Amino acid sequence: MSTPANNQISVKLVLLGEAAVGKSSLVLRFVSNDFEENKEPTIGAAFLTQRCTIGDKNIKFEIWDTAGQERFANLTPLYYRNAQAALVVYDITKPASFIKARHWVKELHEQAAKNIIIALVGNKYDLTLDSESGEEIEGARKVSRDEGQDLANEENLLFFETSAKTAFSVNDVFTTIGEKIPDAV
Ligand code: GDP
Numbered sequence: 001m002s003t004p005a006n007n008q009i010s011v012k013l014v015l016l017g018e019a020a021v022g023k024s025s026l027v028l029r030f031v032s033n034d035f036e037e038n039k040e041p042t043i044g045a046a047f048l049t050q051r052c053t054i055g056d057k058n059i060k061f062e063i064w065d066t067a068g069q070e071r072f073a074n075l076t077p078l079y080y081r082n083a084q085a086a087l088v089v090y091d092i093t094k095p096a097s098f099i100k101a102r103h104w105v106k107e108l109h110e111q112a113a114k115n116i117i118i119a120l121v122g123n124k125y126d127l128t129l130d131s132e133s134g135e136e137i138e139g140a141r142k143v144s145r146d147e148g149q150d151l152a153n154e155e156n157l158l159f160f161e162t163s164a165k166t167a168f169s170v171n172d173v174f175t176t177i178g179e180k181i182p183d184a185v
Pocket residue numbers: 017018019020021022023024025026036037038039040041042123124125126127162163164165166
């Protein structure tokens with residue numbers, strides 16, 4: 001079966017989640033394979049693109065980060081209108097950020113395009129592991145994997161636990177979304 005060589009697809013992808021859960025860091029890891037320990041909040045430049053080939057698709061991710069607006073104002077639905085994909089990010093060591101993630105999922109289901117692909121992303125996985133032994137640090141994790149998976153199952157979301165710091169599973173998030181994006185017609 002032949003496929004058109006120019007199966008070029010642009011995907012508008014937005015990030016949502018409480019301040020400091022690691023949204024910008026996930027983007028930095030995906031786009032530049034980099035991490036900053038004490039990252040200043042993103043103010044201003046919040047649009048980045050990244051091309052990648054997934055199967056026979058050439059995908060251009062157009063990534064919209066919130067530019068820190070979630071700190072002081074409600075994001076308007078304009079931000080995620082026309083988005084084909086969204087990452088709803090929480091910090092697995094911060095229960096309040098998981099509650100906020102539920103809120104964003106609900107909001108997206110109410111306001112965003114019906115066929116939007118949503119990935120629920122529990123970030124900062126590295127903080128739950130001992131860096132020497134790799135074993136779980138008791139009590140470090142505050143949102144269980146099951147809680148994340150249950151929400152994802154209930155709301156029909158992709159689900160990942162990631163670390164922008166170690167790069168754990170970050171590429172999987174974007175690759176899986178890319179696989180789910182319909183072919184160009
Ligand atoms: P945002 O406000 O959601 O965009 O969050 P940032 O990307 O600015 O990250 C907030 C802080 O958390 C920064 O100090 C980051 O270095 C840190 N951070 C982000 N992701 C991770 C991670 O996976 N692990 C750890 N340990 N720290 C992280």
